[in-house]
Amino acid sequence: MAELNSDGGGGGKKGGKVRSKKQSTRVDMTPMVDLMFLLITFFMLTTTLAKPQAMDLAMPDKDDKNKDEQLDVADTRTMTVLLGSKNKIEWFVGLADNPISAPTVEDYGKNGIRKAIIEKSKDIKASTGKDMIVIIKPSDKSNYKNLVDILDEMKITNIKQYAIVDINTPEIELLKRDGVY
């Protein structure tokens, strides 16, 4: 028990002819280091990327007492975006019954609505000298993803003034007419 293996490492000369070979204490650490860095990378990425993003949304103040008090905006610089079913968008500039630019059905994404928003905002900026206002009207047939997508487009196209407003009957009719309701 208490006896130490005294002739172990040194290969003591006395007594025996048995020479134990001097073994190196070094271990090859390369695979260990590889594994460690792999794990580090994994934990680093999961801790920072797993945290969900938050998209801030400010809704217009809603007052139940004086409902009729609506803010009037010039129809020449408003673009109304109706969110229909089947991931389609219908947009027009101006009023629903008398649009300045005719209602167009569009897809989401960079070749669809984003192009239209960028073009129209340029036109409106050139003709009125003011920024475009976008009014988002989600219909009952649209889903939550559509809403987030269109809000995201607002961020991408850098539209500063936008609002989510309830849809009304003439606009639902418009969506029905174009088969996206």
Added chain:
Amino acid sequence: MPRVKVPRKSTAIDMTAMCDVASLLLTFFILTATARQPEALTVDTPTSTVKIKLPESNIATITVGQGKVFFGVQGQPIRERVLQKMSERYKVPFSAEDIKRFSLMDNFGVPINQLKQVIDMKGADRNKEGLQPGIPVDSVAGAASQLHEWIYQARVATKEINDESLRISIKGDAKEEYPTIKKIIDILQKQKVNKFSLVTSMEGAD
């Protein structure tokens, strides 16, 4: 002239130091990583390009999916206070043990009169799919809906305990129909909460 002999050096490097650093970092990341909490209602959040992270404290999350609404607020003291207030409000008694257990629940989705049964369950059983029917969002006979009360009491409790205003985030399923989301936005707007966050996952800008 004698040739200068360049001593041949070994290519093996001592990796002990490197290994030390690596394990130190590894320990750090393992300890700081927060384990993923089990969710009673799994939702698939839509993607967006925003890069703002959700704060960790003073936040309430309204989870919406499959037409059900779940509610959860961060911080154990706040949860305890909220349940006490709700118990007074709806005259549903909860024992001190119930309140303690409730403060460990991340979120829940039952009407208040069934909440006690859910609290009494084991953690694993609670999150079974279809067990919790969701918090009622419709107002009954002119009284505010239960979700309205939960949000309101959570805001009051946060103000009392942390002296900060509660942030509200909506975590909706991508497939969720807009009218359900609208109901929740209306509930929030009724209490003059006009600013809130929508929880999304990451997407690269194209």
